[in-house]
Amino acid sequence: MASSSVQQRPWLLLLISVVLLPAAASVVFDVNYAPTWGADGYHLVDLGTEVRLTMDRSSGAGFGSRLSYGSGFFRMRIRVPGGYTPGVVTAFYVASDSASGNQDEVDLEFLGDVDGKPVTLQTNVFVGGHGEREQRLHLWFDPAADFHDYSVLWNPYQLVVFVDETPIRVLRNLTGSVPDYEFPAKPTRVRASLWDGSSWATDGGRTRVDWSRGPYTVAFRGFGVDACANTSATPCGSTDLWWNARRYRRLSVRQQAAYQNVRDTYMNYDYCADRDRFKNRKMPAECSYN
Ligand SMILES: *[C@@H]1O[C@H](CO)[C@@H](O)[C@H](O)[C@H]1NC(C)=O
């Protein structure tokens, strides 16, 4: 009898719409985020429901969440710089605070390229300051043409990077059962930036940023945060938090198939497949458990 209860209690309608409408899209930047660098009003502009970072010869820019989080489903809608963009790096990442270089971190980095060459999405995972876990792929769409959802699910069971609804990277948490297995554990902030990666990002640093074609601009939307603040009363591993629920503990059969398709069709570098790189070193433990 849902309709009659709404008639008797009109506030119920309000409550239902508040709970069900996608609120994240309309949350303004300042609620959860603050500029971290390049905040001179030119490099970080339009602080509302959309934020743009620009980069020219003088500076790039970045912002980060006000709080640190112990688990969550971190999302951002992003439209990366278009056109001629070698050396231009857009980063969306979650990383712990760390002055001593022992941070835990999950990166999505969009590496620009010359006209006609697709942007590369590179992901990496750091544990205790140690990365060297790059994966690279070309997306199945042009990320400069429109906004898309990029997200990182991080809970006690797995870490999954999604592009829209598609998983592109998965790291299961097997720390309890596999020796030397590394899984990010430190409370993390959500961060984003636009910066000059001329020394490495495109053709291994051979094609650099062309400042005469700048400024370069990236746009972000979606400043709601679905995550467990490290200061919250609820333990961040609690199964009451929706991103810790059963359906977020493993990929579904459908997600597994979509992930496999990404690996087969779009991925062009995977550190776990780079035998030369680990010729004289042990391959990281997670490479045996993908
Ligand atoms: C918890 O978050 C606050 C605010 O972001 C931060 O200052 C503090 O260092 C965090 N604590 C831990 C253990 O990370």
Ligand SMILES: *[C@@H]1O[C@H](CO)[C@@H](O)[C@H](O)[C@H]1NC(C)=O
């Ligand atoms: C990973 O799993 C271990 C063992 O179950 C658990 O103790 C740890 O808290 C988990 N890591 C995170 C970040 O939740």
